[in-house]
Amino acid sequence: MAKHFKDISSCYICLSYLEDPVSLKCGFLCCLKCVDSLPRGPGGHGIVCFTCPEVSQKSDIRPKYQLARLVSEVRALEPQLRAILRMNLRMHRFQVDVTLDVDTANNHLYISEDLQQVHCVYEEQKQRVCPERFSVSLCVLGSRRLMSGRHYWEVDLGTSTEWNLGVCKESVPRKEKVVLSSERGFWIVSCREKDTFRASTRPVTELMVISSLHHIGIFLDFEMGTISFYDVSDGSHSFTFPLISVAEPLRPFFSPGIPAKDDGSFMTLCPGFSPSVASAAGQGHGTLSTAGTDAPWVCTAMDTSPCAGDPAP
Incomplete structure (x- = not known):
């Protein structure tokens, strides 16, 4: 899951965290500064993303403010996310x-x-x-x-x-x-x-x-x-x-x-x-x-209802 957070908050073009994220007409996401790196459409008009042929004009580019806030939160959490990945690696070594x-x-x-x-x-x-x-x-x-x-x-x-x-x-x-x-x-x-x-x-x-x-x-x-x-x-x-x-x-x-x-x-x-x-x-x-708290739980037996707080005998 930690890796998934990093993936969804990264720019497909520069591979860094999304900075001032924008979307094209087709929904493609990238940094505002990376838009100029996209290939031009037919006749040099508009731009196209790397995943589909749909042409977007400048008027189709939309800022993604909510995503920008999410990316900011993910960046702040990066040390914890890295720690989670390290923990998973350590545990799996002994699985x-x-x-x-x-x-x-x-x-x-x-x-x-x-x-x-x-x-x-x-x-x-x-x-x-x-x-x-x-x-x-x-x-x-x-x-x-x-x-x-x-x-x-x-x-x-x-x-x-x-x-x-x-x-x-x-x-x-x-x-x-x-x-x-x-x-x-x-x-x-x-x-x-x-x-x-x-x-x-x-x-x-x-x-x-x-x-x-x-x-x-x-x-x-x-x-x-x-x-x-x-x-x-x-x-x-x-x-x-x-x-x-x-x-x-x-x-x-x-x-x-x-x-x-x-x-x-x-x-x-x-x-x-x-x-x-x-x-x-x-x-x-x-x-x-x-x-x-006080009393230990008792393991369920088929002839009883679940015991959520039975005291030890």
């Missing part, structure tokens, strides 16, 4: 493929054949009996067991209005209702009712998110002892947990909510990039303001 572990999936979760999509269904799925399976709450773990290094993965949430994402300890209980708390081994960011977001600290941290999160990047850094969440759509930082030292593997954690009857969207794990796609770069991002 890994994550697949879902079917043997941990609650029986009301449908897992796609490629093990990269999960969706809650009302009809119970026929799965083999496994001690690793979540029996009550709508949860599934990623197949990877992580104990060292740096790992980044992305999840597309589609139109889901209720979900829980993050990592958990390998040893978390599977046969009881899941209470999302870092004290219990869950480092999770959650959404309820489309626009209420929380981090599973103790006490719970309310996240003041400006726009809804639909595409999330998760960065687990054992070297720094942190797990961070990012809004992939604009590269902004959402929240970072300080991880205590753990003596057991951590697992990617996924929990879709019960969908509305007309909502067929999936929680989708995005394929990993090759490490050669990007090189290391410094990160830069803004932190969303937060405020502490």
